[in-house]
Each structure stands twice: as C-alpha cells, then as structure tokens.
Amino acid sequence: MDINNAKEILGPEFSLIFDVINPIVHDLKLSKDAKILDVGTGKGRMAIILALNNYKVITGEPDNDNTEYAKQNWLENAKKVYIDSLIEYKPFNAEKMSFNDEMFDAIFILGALHHINDKISAFKEFIRILKSKGIIGIFEPTPKAIKRIRKRSPTHPDAVDPREYTKNLPLSVEIRENFLYNIFIFKKI
Numbered sequence: 001m002d003i004n005n006a007k008e009i010l011g012p013e014f015s016l017i018f019d020v021i022n023p024i025v026h027d028l029k030l031s032k033d034a035k036i037l038d039v040g041t042g043k044g045r046m047a048i049i050l051a052l053n054n055y056k057v058i059t060g061e062p063d064n065d066n067t068e069y070a071k072q073n074w075l076e077n078a079k080k081v082y083i084d085s086l087i088e089y090k091p092f093n094a095e096k097m098s099f100n101d102e103m104f105d106a107i108f109i110l111g112a113l114h115h116i117n118d119k120i121s122a123f124k125e126f127i128r129i130l131k132s133k134g135i136i137g138i139f140e141p142t143p144k145a146i147k148r149i150r151k152r153s154p155t156h157p158d159a160v161d162p163r164e165y166t167k168n169l170p171l172s173v174e175i176r177e178n179f180l181y182n183i184f185i186f187k188k189i
C-alpha cells in the first residue's frame, strides 16, 4: 500500500512516529530478505513500519504481560493496511528467548527497552541471536515525549540510555536525536 494512504488510515499518532522512524529504516539499507525481530509489539507500530517497507518481521512481547502497554490492537492495525501477512507474532520474553544463535540481521526496539525488567540479560540475548555486523535499532522516548505519555499513563517509567547496559559488549553505536526519540543504532562487531 502507498505510504501516504497507510498514514491516513492509521491516523495522526502513527503518522508522526512513521515520519521519524521511516528515514532510519531506509538509511539502514537492510537486504530485502533480512531476518528482522521487533521486541515489544504493543500497538505494532514498529512492525507495521517495517512491513510497509516490504520487510518480513517477527514481533513479540511476554505472554504474561497484562500491563496497558501489551496486547494492543496491532493485528487490527496491520490488517487495515494489508501487510498482516508480513508480520509473524510469537510471544517471548527478551530476557530469555528461544531463537537460534546468530539468526537475525536486525533487531528493533521501539519504546520498549525501558519496559524490560532485566536489561542486561536482554542485551546478552540480543548479542546471541544477532548475526555478525547485525543492527540493534533502539528508540527511547525523549523527556518531552515521556511527559506527553504520562498525561495518559501517569505511572509510565522513565526512558533509559541503552549504553548503560552495553558496556563490554561487542557493539559500536551511532546516536541520533529528534523531538520524539533518542535513537541508538548499535552494530555487532
């Protein structure tokens, strides 16, 4: 589906996030058959953006997450823009996943890292399942964005700086910033 059509169908919140994330997805120039994991499905915005770019993506969140952030209407959203066949949902906990070693070319984590309890274990798992030269794209909300989120979810946790959890891991990092997200593009070296 044409991207502008998809933005209109999915509404202004999706559209705003799409405009921030999509240029990054383009810049990464992942191969069209890249194996991609989206950690923390939520409303499915990250998975939908990837699928609108014709990537296949596996997405998931813990089966036992009953917070307001999980089990959102991602499938309904994906169906609205006809890309649901590109998205495979598999429940998992990022702290210990059943995926094979060096299986993925890229892992994306949009607004989800700060929701994971044991981030050190999660990063160990990301390194394990990522191929050499693979990418971890992390989008953490800026303080301004957190303020906005707390208007509807007052107990929402603070964002985190992923570099706190990646010391001594074989990763290089590039940082970009905008009004919504601090963006960390890690590469496995």
Ligand SMILES: C[S@@+](CC[C@H](N)C(=O)[O-])C[C@H]1O[C@@H](n2cnc3c(N)ncnc32)[C@H](O)[C@@H]1O
Pocket: 039, 040, 041, 042, 043, 044, 045, 046, 047, 060, 061, 062, 065, 069, 070, 071, 092, 093, 094, 095, 109, 110, 111, 112, 115, 116, 117
């Ligand atoms: C705010 S939502 C993320 C929004 C989503 N990425 C999107 O694109 O719309 C936070 C997500 O983190 C997930 N999450 C929390 N702890 C997790 C864990 N240990 N492993 C995987 N996902 C987790 C929640 O279940 C929820 O899906």
